[in-house]
Amino acid sequence: MKKLSARRRHPLAALVVLLFALAATGGLYAALAPAPKAQADDSSQSIQISEGKKLFSVGCASCHGARGQGSSDGPSLVGVGSAAVDFQVGTGRMPAQQPGPQIQKKPGQYTQGQIDQLAAFIASLGPGPVTPTSDQYDPAGGDSAKGGELFRTNCSQCHNFVGKGGALTDGKYAPTLKGVDPKHIYEAMQTGPQNMPSFPDTTMPSQAKADIIAYLQAVDTADSKNPGGFTLGSLGPVPEGLFAYIFGLGALIAVATWVAARTTKAKKS
Amino acid sequence: MSTSTETSTTTRRGPKHPGQRVAEWADSRVGLYKLGKSNLRKIFPDHWSFMLGEVCLYSFTILILTGVYLTLFFHPSMNEVVYNGPYAPLQGVRMSDAYASTMHISFEVRGGLLIRQIHHWSALIFIAGMIVHMMRVFFTGAFRKPRELNWLFGWTLLFIGMFEGFTGYSLPDDLLSGTGVRFTEGAVLSTPIVGTYLSMFLFGGEFPGHNFVPIFYSVHILLLPGIMAGLLVAHLILVFYHKHTQFPGAGKTEKNVVGMPFFPIYTAKAGGFFFLVFGVIAAIAAIATINPIWTMGPYRPDQVSTGAQPDWYMGFSEGLIRVMPGWEINAWGHTLVLGVFIPLMVFPVVLAAIAVYPFIESWVTGDKSEHHLLDRPRNRPVRTGFGVAWLTLYFTLLIGGGNDLWATHFHLSIETITWSVRVGFFVLPALAYFATKRICLGLQRRDREKVLHGRETGIIKRLPHGEFIEVHEPLDQEQLHVLTAHPQPQPLEIGPEVDENGVERKVNPVTKVRARLSRNFYGEHSQIPKPTVEEYDEITSGHGHH
Numbered sequence: 001m002k003k004l005s006a007r008r009r010h011p012l013a014a015l016v017v018l019l020f021a022l023a024a025t026g027g028l029y030a031a032l033a034p035a036p037k038a039q040a041d042d043s044s045q046s047i048q049i050s051e052g053k054k055l056f057s058v059g060c061a062s063c064h065g066a067r068g069q070g071s072s073d074g075p076s077l078v079g080v081g082s083a084a085v086d087f088q089v090g091t092g093r094m095p096a097q098q099p100g101p102q103i104q105k106k107p108g109q110y111t112q113g114q115i116d117q118l119a120a121f122i123a124s125l126g127p128g129p130v131t132p133t134s135d136q137y138d139p140a141g142g143d144s145a146k147g148g149e150l151f152r153t154n155c156s157q158c159h160n161f162v163g164k165g166g167a168l169t170d171g172k173y174a175p176t177l178k179g180v181d182p183k184h185i186y187e188a189m190q191t192g193p194q195n196m197p198s199f200p201d202t203t204m205p206s207q208a209k210a211d212i213i214a215y216l217q218a219v220d221t222a223d224s225k226n227p228g229g230f231t232l233g234s235l236g237p238v239p240e241g242l243f244a245y246i247f248g249l250g251a252l253i254a255v256a257t258w259v260a261a262r263t264t265k266a267k268k269s
Numbered sequence: 270m271s272t273s274t275e276t277s278t279t280t281r282r283g284p285k286h287p288g289q290r291v292a293e294w295a296d297s298r299v300g301l302y303k304l305g306k307s308n309l310r311k312i313f314p315d316h317w318s319f320m321l322g323e324v325c326l327y328s329f330t331i332l333i334l335t336g337v338y339l340t341l342f343f344h345p346s347m348n349e350v351v352y353n354g355p356y357a358p359l360q361g362v363r364m365s366d367a368y369a370s371t372m373h374i375s376f377e378v379r380g381g382l383l384i385r386q387i388h389h390w391s392a393l394i395f396i397a398g399m400i401v402h403m404m405r406v407f408f409t410g411a412f413r414k415p416r417e418l419n420w421l422f423g424w425t426l427l428f429i430g431m432f433e434g435f436t437g438y439s440l441p442d443d444l445l446s447g448t449g450v451r452f453t454e455g456a457v458l459s460t461p462i463v464g465t466y467l468s469m470f471l472f473g474g475e476f477p478g479h480n481f482v483p484i485f486y487s488v489h490i491l492l493l494p495g496i497m498a499g500l501l502v503a504h505l506i507l508v509f510y511h512k513h514t515q516f517p518g519a520g521k522t523e524k525n526v527v528g529m530p531f532f533p534i535y536t537a538k539a540g541g542f543f544f545l546v547f548g549v550i551a552a553i554a555a556i557a558t559i560n561p562i563w564t565m566g567p568y569r570p571d572q573v574s575t576g577a578q579p580d581w582y583m584g585f586s587e588g589l590i591r592v593m594p595g596w597e598i599n600a601w602g603h604t605l606v607l608g609v610f611i612p613l614m615v616f617p618v619v620l621a622a623i624a625v626y627p628f629i630e631s632w633v634t635g636d637k638s639e640h641h642l643l644d645r646p647r648n649r650p651v652r653t654g655f656g657v658a659w660l661t662l663y664f665t666l667l668i669g670g671g672n673d674l675w676a677t678h679f680h681l682s683i684e685t686i687t688w689s690v691r692v693g694f695f696v697l698p699a700l701a702y703f704a705t706k707r708i709c710l711g712l713q714r715r716d717r718e719k720v721l722h723g724r725e726t727g728i729i730k731r732l733p734h735g736e737f738i739e740v741h742e743p744l745d746q747e748q749l750h751v752l753t754a755h756p757q758p759q760p761l762e763i764g765p766e767v768d769e770n771g772v773e774r775k776v777n778p779v780t781k782v783r784a785r786l787s788r789n790f791y792g793e794h795s796q797i798p799k800p801t802v803e804e805y806d807e808i809t810s811g812h813g814h815h
Contacts, residue, residue: 016290025446034300048324058773069528093587098282101682102361103813121273128507132680134429144358145357145358145360145361145362146361147358148358148359148362148438148566149362149566152444152566152569152572153569153571156571156572156573156574156575157574157575158575158576160494161444161445161574161576161578162562162576163566164576165677166575166576166673166677167575167672167673167674167683168358169675169683169684170682170683170684171676171680171681171682171683171685173676173677174575182309183624193483208516214421215358215611216389218357218358219358219564225356226558226561227375227376227563228382228383228386228558228559228561229373229386229555229556229557229558230557230558231558231561231566232557232558234561234564235576235579236389236445236576236577236578236669237445237560237578237582237584238576238670238674239581240393240559240560240581241393241397241580241584242581242582243553243557244390244393244394244397244553244581245581246574247396247553247557247604248393248394248397248550248553249324249397249401249551250320250395251549251553252324252394252398252545252546252549253317253321253324253401255545255546256317256318256320256321256542256550257544259317259320259538259541259545260317260320261317262320263315263529263538
């Protein structure tokens with residue numbers, strides 16, 4: 001102790017104390033702090049995010065703000081989740097072509113790889129619905145009869161009995177669901193794009209979403225059964241009435257004209 | 270047995286032809302000979318538009334034939350069952366027996382879906398045919414004396430036909446038709462004071478209850494078709510009794526009918542036409558789906574779909590409801606839903622407007638004479654204008670009834686369409702009336718021109734002194750007759766306003782209105798004087814045309 005006490009006025013003593021203190025706090029932190037998660041994944045995720053951020057700055061930031069915080073031209077994207085990005089960009093709705101009552105669907109502008117990068121960037125801004133995996137939206141995993149009941153209860157008031165779409169107010173509309181990728185139908189239910197209400201897993205479980213997708217696959221695809229012949233758009237009595245007038249009565253009047261024009265000639269006496 | 274006649278004839282001419290014996294047997298029992306003698310050789314004129322009524326008659330026949338087949342398999346019951354049929358997207362779903370049996374007809378009964386589709390397409394064509402037939406009768410003035418009663422029979426057939434259709438498409442108890450029944454319940458409920466009682470009575474309690482399918486079934490297969498069959502027979506008897514009208518032409522007068530005898534010409538033509546109508550409807554039913562109830566699912570009051578319209582003949586009532594602002598009055602704890610009640614009251618008025626027109630016309634014009642020669646629509650501009658105005662109103666309301674589909678298919682805003690229909694409801698019929706009247710007068714002027722100066726041939730001739738003229742070809746006698754045969758009535762005169770002593774005459778205000786309306790019908794602004802013989806002679810005896 002004498003040695004220690006003798007050198008306690010040494011010019012370097014303060015430095016030594018500082019080293020001990022730093023080592024102690026550092027050691028305690030290393031022992032008590034939570035362990036960081038998968039180191040290798042993090043680095044690739046960070047590449048995805050940084051690539052996505054670059055794409056975002058070029059294609060999206062002018063409306064949604066440089067950090068996705070939104071502006072007068074576009075909503076904030078904090079917390080919308082990767083599912084919303086995958087839906088909006090995957091169906092070509094984003095980037096929007098022009099303002100209007102509703103953003104229209106159009107051919108996609110990004111590859112799936114780029115969409116995933118954008119989705120990773122947006123997901124990094126805040127937690128939100130996650131892009132579903134293929135087993136979640138696989139129509140084979142759903143029950144079309146249950147899906148039909150769910151569809152008629154929750155969806156058909158805007159999208160029609162078999163998803164042909166319908167009118168909303170002020171020029172807005174519920175689009176047709178024919179030919180829409182099951183993944184995008186799933187994501188639309190999760191995120192509720194534009195005027196659509198969202199159906200998160202808490203109100204509509206993943207299985208129910210798969211049932212609805214199975215129903216749409218059964219009734220609204222090229223190979224769904226149409227035992228009655230041409231469907232006339234499956235839009236109900238309006239096209240049926242038009243068809244009855246134009247082709248039904250039209251054909252009958254043509255036939256009547258034909259019959260009336262062919263008459264017996266009076267016999268010459 | 271008619272032994273006495275048999276022995277007397279056999280002695281004279283040998284054994285009778287079996288057909289003759291059958292005919293005699295029948296004649297002596299039901300008096301066929303007399304009936305046949307007076308009716309079989311009845312003459313009917315030939316024109317395609319006279320066959321529109323036949324289209325209706327045959328589609329009605331097809332409806333009865335296919336309807337009988339459907340009753341064999343349909344269960345008019347609202348008992349709940351679980352579907353276990355072949356259509357996978359409904360397996361395990363709870364539904365009414367009515368819906369399940371319609372699914373059974375569509376998917377399991379041999380030919381069931383085809384018969385269902387023939388039945389439904391026939392219904393649409395039947396009522397479309399009735400409207401077009403009615404408009405043919407209207408525009409040609411075939412409703413005039415002595416046919417006013419038959420006009421009303423026909424109109425009643427149309428009116429009942431609409432409800433026959435409504436009760437029919439409501440039977441399968443699918444989500445679309447159930448929505449229509451719910452709509453009807455809402456309309457019934459909007460009736461002041463008795464609305465709730467009426468609804469409870471009709472549905473046997475709270476909607477939808479267990480009653481309406483059996484009630485609608487009885488009404489659809491017994492009550493309404495029975496009334497319609499009776500009216501239809503009366504309609505046809507009157508057509509035979511009045512004889513058919515004909516278009517004016519050489520040799521056609523108010524006292525004759527120029528055409529072919531009913532037997533054998535029209536029995537063959539009409540019989541053949543029945544099969545042609547059946548063929549066309551069957552072909553349509555074989556290629557195009559109608560009312561695919563399997564895609565709509567069973568009715569549940571908590572479900573609804575967009576694009577829920579009634580069949581087209583109820584579409585104008587849907588339009589009335591859709592474009593009517595949602596007004597309501599709340600007073601003393603009661604609600605008067607004007608937004609539904611006013612359309613409910615306007616609905617019969619729209620239809621009655623066309624029904625009462627013949628009586629208004631004969632009252633205004635004072636025309637009490639019989640008419641068997643048809644009018645050319647241009648020669649009656651006010652009537653034609655009224656008819657077009659009515660059709661304009663009807664089709665404007667149809668657009669209102671399908672406003673959502675117009676919006677999605679023409680990329681319009683649904684509010685724009687609704688507001689256009691609201692304004693158009695009042696404005697478009699008036700515009701259509703004036704435009705039609707002007708067009709009719711223009712066509713009358715053209716007829717006059719053609720009679721006096723002949724047809725423009727398009728051949729340009731240069732005269733020796735250098736003038737160019739177009740050669741006009743005089744019309745032949747038959748065409749001249751068609752263009753000048755129509756009578757041009759004069760408006761009613763109520764006489765001078767003052768008598769010989771300068772005292773104002775008392776004139777009934779109703780008579781004044783009548784005279785004014787009559788001037789509107791037949792005054793100088795409503796018909797172009799047709800060429801007189803003198804005018805014609807003067808021009809044609811002159812030195813060619815100018």
